[in-house]
Amino acid sequence: MQILITGILLGGVYAIVAMGLSLQYGVARIMNLASGEMLVAGAFAAFWVVMAHSFSPYVALLWVVPGAFVFNWLIYRYLLLPLVRRAKSRGQLEVDSILVTFGLSFALVGIFLMVFGGSFFNYSYLSRPVEFMGSRYGLNRVVAFWIAVAICAALWYWIHYTRSGMAIRAVSVDPVSAGLVAIDVPRMSTFAFALGGAVAASGGVLLSTFLTFDASVGIVFTMKALIIVIMGGVGDMRGAIVAALVLGMTETVVARLVDPGLTLASAYLLFVLVLLFRPQGLFGRSTT
Amino acid sequence: MTRKEVIYAVLVLAAFAVLAFIPSLPNSAAVLSLVIPITMYTVLATSWALFSGPTHYISLATAAFYGVGAYMMAPALEVMPYWMVLPIAALSGALLAALVGAMTLRLSGVYFVIFTLGLAEMVRQVITWYQNNFAGTRGNYVFVDINDAQIYWQLLALALLVYLVGWLINRSRLGFAIRIIGNDELVARHSGINTARAKILLFMVSGAFAAVVGAVMTPRFVYIEPAMAFNPEVSFLVVIMALLGGVHRLWGPLVGAIPFALTWEVIASNFPAQTVLLMGIAFLLVVYYIPSGVAGIMEKVYFRARQQRREVSHG
Amino acid sequence: MDNRVRVLEVRNVTRRFGGLVAVNDMSFDVHEQEVMGLIGPNGSGKTTMMNLISGALRVSGGDIMMDDQLISDMPARHIARAGVARTFQLVRMLPTMTALENVMAGAVFGHKKLWGRALQVHAMRQLERVGMGTSAHLPTSALTYIDQKRVELARALAANPRIILLDEWLAGLNPTELRTGIELIADLRAEGRTIILVEHVMDAIRSLCDRCVVMNTGRKIAEGTPAEVLSDDEVIRAYLGDDDD
Numbered sequence: 001m002q003i004l005i006t007g008i009l010l011g012g013v014y015a016i017v018a019m020g021l022s023l024q025y026g027v028a029r030i031m032n033l034a035s036g037e038m039l040v041a042g043a044f045a046a047f048w049v050v051m052a053h054s055f056s057p058y059v060a061l062l063w064v065v066p067g068a069f070v071f072n073w074l075i076y077r078y079l080l081l082p083l084v085r086r087a088k089s090r091g092q093l094e095v096d097s098i099l100v101t102f103g104l105s106f107a108l109v110g111i112f113l114m115v116f117g118g119s120f121f122n123y124s125y126l127s128r129p130v131e132f133m134g135s136r137y138g139l140n141r142v143v144a145f146w147i148a149v150a151i152c153a154a155l156w157y158w159i160h161y162t163r164s165g166m167a168i169r170a171v172s173v174d175p176v177s178a179g180l181v182a183i184d185v186p187r188m189s190t191f192a193f194a195l196g197g198a199v200a201a202s203g204g205v206l207l208s209t210f211l212t213f214d215a216s217v218g219i220v221f222t223m224k225a226l227i228i229v230i231m232g233g234v235g236d237m238r239g240a241i242v243a244a245l246v247l248g249m250t251e252t253v254v255a256r257l258v259d260p261g262l263t264l265a266s267a268y269l270l271f272v273l274v275l276l277f278r279p280q281g282l283f284g285r286s287t288t
Numbered sequence: 289m290t291r292k293e294v295i296y297a298v299l300v301l302a303a304f305a306v307l308a309f310i311p312s313l314p315n316s317a318a319v320l321s322l323v324i325p326i327t328m329y330t331v332l333a334t335s336w337a338l339f340s341g342p343t344h345y346i347s348l349a350t351a352a353f354y355g356v357g358a359y360m361m362a363p364a365l366e367v368m369p370y371w372m373v374l375p376i377a378a379l380s381g382a383l384l385a386a387l388v389g390a391m392t393l394r395l396s397g398v399y400f401v402i403f404t405l406g407l408a409e410m411v412r413q414v415i416t417w418y419q420n421n422f423a424g425t426r427g428n429y430v431f432v433d434i435n436d437a438q439i440y441w442q443l444l445a446l447a448l449l450v451y452l453v454g455w456l457i458n459r460s461r462l463g464f465a466i467r468i469i470g471n472d473e474l475v476a477r478h479s480g481i482n483t484a485r486a487k488i489l490l491f492m493v494s495g496a497f498a499a500v501v502g503a504v505m506t507p508r509f510v511y512i513e514p515a516m517a518f519n520p521e522v523s524f525l526v527v528i529m530a531l532l533g534g535v536h537r538l539w540g541p542l543v544g545a546i547p548f549a550l551t552w553e554v555i556a557s558n559f560p561a562q563t564v565l566l567m568g569i570a571f572l573l574v575v576y577y578i579p580s581g582v583a584g585i586m587e588k589v590y591f592r593a594r595q596q597r598r599e600v601s602h603g
Numbered sequence: 604m605d606n607r608v609r610v611l612e613v614r615n616v617t618r619r620f621g622g623l624v625a626v627n628d629m630s631f632d633v634h635e636q637e638v639m640g641l642i643g644p645n646g647s648g649k650t651t652m653m654n655l656i657s658g659a660l661r662v663s664g665g666d667i668m669m670d671d672q673l674i675s676d677m678p679a680r681h682i683a684r685a686g687v688a689r690t691f692q693l694v695r696m697l698p699t700m701t702a703l704e705n706v707m708a709g710a711v712f713g714h715k716k717l718w719g720r721a722l723q724v725h726a727m728r729q730l731e732r733v734g735m736g737t738s739a740h741l742p743t744s745a746l747t748y749i750d751q752k753r754v755e756l757a758r759a760l761a762a763n764p765r766i767i768l769l770d771e772w773l774a775g776l777n778p779t780e781l782r783t784g785i786e787l788i789a790d791l792r793a794e795g796r797t798i799i800l801v802e803h804v805m806d807a808i809r810s811l812c813d814r815c816v817v818m819n820t821g822r823k824i825a826e827g828t829p830a831e832v833l834s835d836d837e838v839i840r841a842y843l844g845d846d847d848d
Contacts, residue, residue: 031398033405079572091397095344096575098401099531102348103571106524110565219520223406230402259417268410275391275399461711461718468708471697478657479762480683480713 002135003252009137011248012145013206015152015241017221018228020200026235027172027192030080031094033101035225036218037108038068038197042204043213044116050123057125058147060205065198072197076190079104084186105218112215122212144206151202156237168192172235200225220264227271233281242282246270304448311437320436324508326549327443328501332522333530333541334450335497338457339490340527341535342470345397349388349404350526352411353381353495355518357502359415362428362512370432374500381499382492389488412518419514427513434507442504450497454538457490466490521567525552528571534581543582607634610797611656611766616665616675618651625651627821628665633766638788638798640808640829643818644842649801650692652818653768656799657689658682669766683713688764690772692801694751696743702754703739706730709761729757733787749776760791767791769800773807785810805833817841 017039024032045064046057053059079100087093126143129136159165170178171188179185207213207221228247232239247267254266274281313319332350340347357377364373388407392400419425457463465486469476476483506512525548533544548570556563578585611633618626626648633639641649654660656667658679667675674682688709697705706726710717717725730736733753743751752772759767773784785807792798802808808815808829815832817825819841825832832838 031401082576091344094398095346096579098346099527099575100572102524102527103568103575105568106571107565107568110562110568113564114561216520219406219409223402223409226402226405230399259421261417261420262413264406264410265413265417268406271403272391275395275403279395279399464708464711467700468697471699472695474659475695475697475708477679478659478683478689479708479711479758480680482680482712 001133002137003256004249005132005135006137006141007249007252008245009141009145009248010252011245012148012152013203014224014228014248015244016148016155016199016206017203018225018232018240018244019152019155019237020196020198020203021222021225022229022232022235022237022240023168023192023196023199025229027168028076028080028189028196029084029090029093029175030076030097030101030193031226032193032196033098033222034105034108034218035101035197035200036220036222037105037112038072038200038218039204039207039221040112040213040215040218041108042068042201043208043211044112044121044204045201046205046208047121047123047213050125057123057205057209061202064201064205068201069194069198073190073194075104075197076193080193081186081190084189105222109216109218116215118215120212120214121208123208125209138210140209144209148203148206151199152241155199159237164188164191223264224267227267227274231270231274231278231282233283236281236283239281239283300448300451304444307444308441311440317436320440322550322553324436324440324443325553326546327440327447328505329525329529329549330542330545331443331446331450331501332498332526333533333545334447334454334538335494336526337530337533337535337538337541338450338454339487339494340530341540342463342466343487343490344470345393345400345487345491346527347404347491347494348401348523348527349407350498351408351518351520351522352404353384353498354502354505354522355408355411355514356380356384357499357504358506358512358517359428359502359514361432361503361506362430365430365432370434374503377499377503378496381495381497384499385492385495386488388495389484389491393487393491394484408518408520408523412514415518416514427511427516429511430506430509432507436508439504439508443501446497446500446504451538453493457493458538462486462489521564524567524571528567528574531581532574532578534583534585536580537583537587540581540583543586607637609633610635610669611799612666612668613652613656614666614668616652616655616667617663618648618655618660619663624821626655629818629821629823630665631816631823631826633797633799635797636792636795637813638792638800638811640812640815641799641801641818642803642808642815642832643824646820647818647841648821649818650770651821653689653770653799653801656682657687657768680712683762686714686762686765687768688714688759688762688766689768690752690755690759690770692770694748694755696746696751696754698744699742701740701742702730702735702746703727705743705754706757706761709758710763713762714765715761715763726757726761729761730754732760733757734783749780756787764796766797766799769798769802771801771803773800773802773804781807809833 021032021035024030024035042064046060049055049060050057080097083096083100084093087096126140128139130139130142159168167183167188170183171185175185224247228240228243231243231246247270250266250270251263254262310316310319310323332354336347336350339345357380360377360380361373364376388403392403465476465481468479468481469483469486473483502517509516529544529548530541531544532548533542534540555566559566609632613629613631616626616629617624629652641652643649651660655662655675658674658677662675666673669685669687672685674685697708703726706729707722710722710725727736727739730739733756735750735753735757738746738750743754746754756772773781776784781804788798788811812829814827815829816823817832817838824841825835825838
């Protein structure tokens with residue numbers, strides 16, 4: 001039971017990390033391999049806020065969110081949009097964007113290494129236990145979980161109940177037709193990419209309150225986010241949330257019962273199961 | 289073989305024969321420390337391009353195959369002689385590639401890329417876990433008496449082998465099938481090609497080479513631990529060199545590997561703190577400005593020159 | 604008519620895409636050395652039907668038999684090896700290859716397995732047959748759309764198929780080209796091949812087809828000789844009437 005709840009707490013935070021990636025891949029059609037580095041940037045920002053000013057790490061959200069939004073806006077506008085225009089086919093764009101974001105992830109890791117060095121970072125924040133149904137949980141994890149839920153709910157509301165959210169959904173279903181009904185597709189794609197980056201970075205702030213970070217850990221989170229998005233089905237928010245909880249629980253189970261060093265391996269285990277049995281996603285309809 | 293091919297073959301063999309004398313140069317230690325990484329990356333990038341070039345499936349997992357080969361050397365040496373380890377490394381690399389391929393290559397390319405992205409890290413985690421819990425050590429000592437010149441000769445032989453294999457594949461049905469698949473997978477299926485099998489086979493060849501290279505390089509280190517064997521930079525450098533050189537010609541990765549490996553030595557020794565950043569930037573520059581690689585540019589120039597010559601002679 | 608050998612048997616075939624039923628309970632036979640036209644208004648499911656026969660798509664229900672083999676269970680490559688070749692509604696060339704290589708692609712792995720010199724000669728003959736012999740070594744990107752269509756047919760023929768599926772292969776040809784095209788298809792039938800064509804060009808349907816199956820919104824609404832089906836009330840309504848989509 002305790003493992004289960006710890007898993008859900010972790011999964012909730014993973015859900016927003018995956019949602020950030022899902023916006024970028026589902027709407028802007030960019031498989032962003034540098035997503036984990038955005039997250040690490042958020043974590044470093046929180047770390048800096050705590051260490052230099054001894055504020056609450058969540059203060060960092062105030063400038064991590066707009067900062068990541070602008071940064072990702074610029075990346076899409078100046079690095080990725082030229083690729084979208086140059087690509088002759090969807091396949092070409094896929095290959096190009098994978099290569100560019102892969103290169104970008106290394107460049108970002110390089111910057112982190114330069115600024116922060118190669119050692120591990122963590123700080124202590126709200127690390128006192130709370131009791132719930134007879135078991136103890138870290139308060140930092142509980143707070144992170146509820147903030148993640150709030151962010152998820154806001155995104156859900158925005159995508160499903162607002163006019164701009166509807167435009168985003170239209171672009172994700174069919175960019176060409178969306179263009180025909182007077183939706184500014186490049187603008188919407190840019191916006192979705194920037195927002196996705198901001199969401200991923202805020203996920204980094206949340207995770208930093210209870211996990212240890214180093215400059216090159218981003219790839220692990222990129223992997224986890226990608227696996228969640230595929231498990232949930234591309235563009236399926238509900239699927240992504242369920243998948244994130246499944247991953248959170250699987251990881252917690254493996255960490256507690258086998259070894260904490262095997263979190264990525266457990267994510268791969270899920271990935272393999274998905275590939276073998278439901279490559280179209282948990283709730284996706286079979287197309288073949 | 290046509291006459292042109294015979295001439296090429298003789299030239300290539302002659303070039304390799306000359307290169308084999310590098311260790312007997314004066315001051316060979318310094319030269320070897322440069323040509324070993326160049327040769328190593330040439331083999332890795334060429335075998336990477338064998339698969340990723342025609343299929344457009346970007347493999348980010350060279351480090352995983354390299355690491356498997358590198359890491360098995362030490363324990364394997366305790367039970368068998370050095371020369372037996374190399375074919376077993378090749379087999380392990382091929383087996384890992386077959387597993388990855390069987391799971392992802394029947395589906396779209398995206399699954400493949402994602403799977404390969406974290407593969408090295410995942411294998412590293414599993415091995416570390418195994419050693420911590422069951423072997424009681426973090427790494428392994430490599431007890432084998434092989435010097436740099438011998439490593440270089442082995443890499444040189446591997447380079448010759450990768451060219452031979454690449455050339456044979458290109459003129460085989462498998463090579464033709466892969467070209468068709470890279471062009472249009474649907475047409476390939478309707479032409480009777482078993483697309484998944486063709487892709488998996490080729491990926492196995494590529495993985496086997498990377499694993500052997502890893503095994504061959506291991507004796508350079510006295511002690512090897514997972515983080516050294518499964519270094520993500522290897523995957524990254526291989527992709528960038530292959531792209532820089534061009535993936536559509538067998539000799540493409542070579543013209544990428546030589547300048548890049550040299551530049552890399554300079555960068556790594558002068559800007560140790562910025563290497564990763566510079567690597568990322570170099571990668572972006574290649575993708576944006578040299579999308580068809582140096583080989584692509586050279587061919588374009590060559591064709592243009594030939595066309596001009598033809599126009600002159602006709603006009 | 605039924606004294607001829609039945610090569611292809613489509614039985615109660617259905618194909619759904621999510622909630623949309625693109626092909627709904629279709630049944631028909633195709634006989635040896637027959638040209639069968641699959642006609643109907645746009646969006647009626649003809650191309651989906653062709654994709655089901657060639658194995659590009661899996662059936663959601665029903666069976667397709669070729670002779671005694673159940674081909675609706677097979678992957679596309681096995682159907683190709685059994686002797687079914689096709690062209691695509693929108694031409695699919697192998698863009699980095701020459702015209703000759705495109706044609707060679709059809710004769711290596713499928714119903715015909717050639718290699719080396721024999722393959723080259725065989726592919727060259729197919730190209731000449733469609734009137735593209737002089738363009739053999741051009742990259743396909745240098746060919747016009749119509750020439751690409753011819754190369755695609757040559758690729759299908761290179762497999763020496765028993766059944767050829769032509770998806771609007773005659774569309775877009777000018778009158779002279781159309782006449783050559785019709786003659787070519789008639790020749791293929793004379794060689795003993797069976798041809799299924801999806802077509803909108805009425806002249807071609809009238810002069811080529813032995814029999815037609817008419818589809819509308821995924822269902823078969825008529826079957827018979829071109830003259831019979833084209834005067835059928837329901838067919839006329841499907842093409843011109845008010846319940847047209």
